[in-house]
Amino acid sequence: MGTHFILGLDVGNSSLKAVLIEKGKEGIPRLRGVFQHPSAGLRRGAVVDFADLSQAIASLLMEVKKVSRKAVKNVYLGMSTEKIRAQHSQGVTAISRVDSEIYEDDKERVLRATEAIRLPANWKIVYTALREYIVDGVGDIFNPIGLKGSRLEASALVISVFAPHLEEVRKAVEMGGGIVSDFVPVPIADSFSTLSKNQKSLGVAVIDIGAETTGVSAYNEGKLLGMATLPFGAKNITKDIAVGLKIPMEAAEMLKRKYGYASAKEVGAKEVIELREFLGDEKAKVSRRFFVEIISARLAEILQFVHDELASWGTIKELAGGAILIGGGAKLAGLSELVRQELKLTSQIGCCVLRDWENTERYEEYLDDPEFAAAFGIAAWGAEEEQWQERFSSLPQGRKGIRRTLRKIISLFSP
Template sequence: MRKRNPLVVGLDVGTYKIGVIVAELTESGVEITGIGTAVSRGLKKGVVVNIDATVESIRRAVDEAELMAGCEIRSVTAGVAGCHLKGVNMHGVVAVKSREVGPGDVERVIDTARAIPLPADREVLHVLPQEFIVDDQDGIKEPVGMAGVRLEARVHIVTGSISTGQNLVKCCNRAGLHVRDVLGGPLAAAEAVLTPEERELGVALVDLGAGTTSVSVVHAGALRHTAVLPVGGGHVTNDLAAALRTPFGEAERLKQRHGSAVVQTASVEQTIEVAGLGGRSPYLLSRRALADVIEPRAEEMLLLVKREIERAGCDGLLTSGVVLTGGGATLAGLTELADHVFHVPVRLGVPLHLTGLVDAVASPMYSTAVGLVLHGLRQQSSGAARSGDGVRGQIGVVRQRMVEWLREFF
């Protein structure tokens, strides 16, 4: 019997669903051994608003994953989401004392760059180096060993609300789980679906959830911008429920089965039955009428994303275009609509480079959970339970003290 590696578990606590993925690193790559999903109750716009309901939802998803993977889940890598997550680009400079850049200089320059004034209720979650500059030479990924007298670092810093992170960890703990690490959801999704070429050439990853839409711009192998917008697939469902005078559950079913984000391609002849509100009799509606409600809201969400990218000055960085992921991206016709909005190539992003139960996770809905697993596996294989453990050149590089800090708190 082959020796089994320790399992790593990713826990995505979303507004719509809780996703749990269990994986193991094998000779053939990352093998998915278990999946658990549960309807999420207790979150609003990606943030915990009801602890008990969230704990129960987490437990249900974890139980399902345990059953499938045939293991007991004790610790997880969890994703923190919500509009409180913000990315900012910073810059630091230090003098190189021994005229050759050492690991200590790199740590010092990153510490200098991350020293941003923050309100008492916010915390730095991740510090991600973009490039180093030694004297006048820019574009350096690994400066250690280079000769020079001056070292500069450009970094992307993701900050978030302390109490939101604490509530997430609290829910996991109450569900009997130890949190090994907390990662910003947008970073996790990017980890799971982007190809190395896209990261290098420049791409915007748009994760359309139920209550939030996150935008991450990656260029030259580094994160350039992160933002989370308070819109998502749930708004489309709300619009449908209101416009068609039907219960939310029915609006959700209609959207998933018959909805389209492009009015032109929706049939006028094809009719569907819509349940009425409060015991009123059902009535018939064309698919075109459904799309008439969906398209404007979907377009509005994509325009908000576009504006966010432009506002951050990143619209010139998208050589590889836009990748849509998250459950909201599975809306029929959305990629096509996004093509018209962004005027760059758009594709649907699903988790990549996996083995095992690949089909079961081959959905944009699992991008964040898979990204969390990949991050957890990387941490495990590099033995990086230390904080600030140097520069390794990709997303999730310099680990921050959040986990240690949260452990201290609870």
């Protein structure tokens, strides 16, 4: 039996990150590499310069190929795009057998019924996450096979994406020698690497603060309650600093990383930042509190949008597990405390929980880095969809026909 790889590729707006795993003994994933390369040609998940994006992805895949040329032939692709959405849907089918027993084809039929929704032009369904089955009005059923009834319903969260965005990135991967097997919704993939089953059961939100987008998802009683991608992130904070202090973006980013803090209340009024190391001007100074006020104002706005999303799902009071913060933006000092104040939820910086993989000791720094959570989650999604281990069961119940959907998208744009 040949070597079997999965490459989890997180196509972010500021950087590309990839996690390579190999199928080990008894299906246990073996971590073979973690890769990162600057991104280019994207704006909030939309391709604005295909040549730049293709070159960036090709450079990353060249590094992956040093492990094995086969390593890029099974790519699970995740994108941080605002053009992805989730909507609740209810499907229903009649059970017409004489004995009224429910079989597998009834399950499949009712799940297809949940996908009978109206979508805008060029939008395609990429995943349907089941919330519950309902038999003759009795809900919260995990598996209805073998039960008897006359009416079977399914409540699901149907996730769709703007197909041209996905197709452009897929083409860029293929130009670099890769083969895309699946598209993975990043807000859901985040949960694979950062949440335990207990957290999903207790109730928890995952907030992924990227460069230009912020992903939000929430779980309770093991069910996906909602997901969304907001069109702003950590780069908006950098822009605000550049405008407010009238300094270049590069200097603003370095200043944010070294002196940034989430809440101005925690910064002394007399603290001063010397800007000479960033600008070369020995006389340039700025009040650190004023600087942090710029940051906290934008963060408060982002968290208000997050709050509104969670509230629209009716989930905030159900999230006993609080909020898990990941993404590059989660590294900002003091963010957990600000989230507690703004969302009234306990919060913590997330890290990868996939410690039962083989060879993880060589990659501890990446496993502990919230910026790589999505890439690890995408790889874990792939291992589960390919059923490397029977005990893998983190995928939300529902239709796993992403390959089928991806093929439809590809054929839609192929000559």
